[in-house]
Amino acid sequence: MRDVVLRARPGVWPEAAGKEFADSGGMQTACHTLTRDGEDIFVAVPDNRTAQLYEYLRGFGLRFTIECRGFCEDNVFCFGEGENLERLRDIVGSFKF
Numbered sequence: 001m002r003d004v005v006l007r008a009r010p011g012v013w014p015e016a017a018g019k020e021f022a023d024s025g026g027m028q029t030a031c032h033t034l035t036r037d038g039e040d041i042f043v044a045v046p047d048n049r050t051a052q053l054y055e056y057l058r059g060f061g062l063r064f065t066i067e068c069r070g071f072c073e074d075n076v077f078c079f080g081e082g083e084n085l086e087r088l089r090d091i092v093g094s095f096k097f
Contacts, residue, residue: 031046034088034089042079044074045075050075056095062079063079064080065077
């Protein structure tokens with residue numbers, strides 16, 4: 001993954017910097033892909049697909065929480081460390097984003 005550097009530009013509000021990061025390759029890679037952050041396993045999804053993914057995942061009996069991580073208006077589905085990573089990859093990978 002490449003490093004993302006944000007520089008303040010005259011006349012650009014701080015919210016725009018968040019949008020620049022969200023549009024960068026690093027954030028795009030995190031969207032729709034299972035990612036591990038320490039003990040947490042998560043997948044970021046666009047706000048307009050949150051309800052559909054919620055219903056889809058509930059059908060598999062998975063336990064998860066949904067967090068809004070703010071600046072890019074994506075929601076993050078967080079799974080506990082006890083979930084089977086390969087099973088999660090198969091389930092999330094078969095969802096049509």
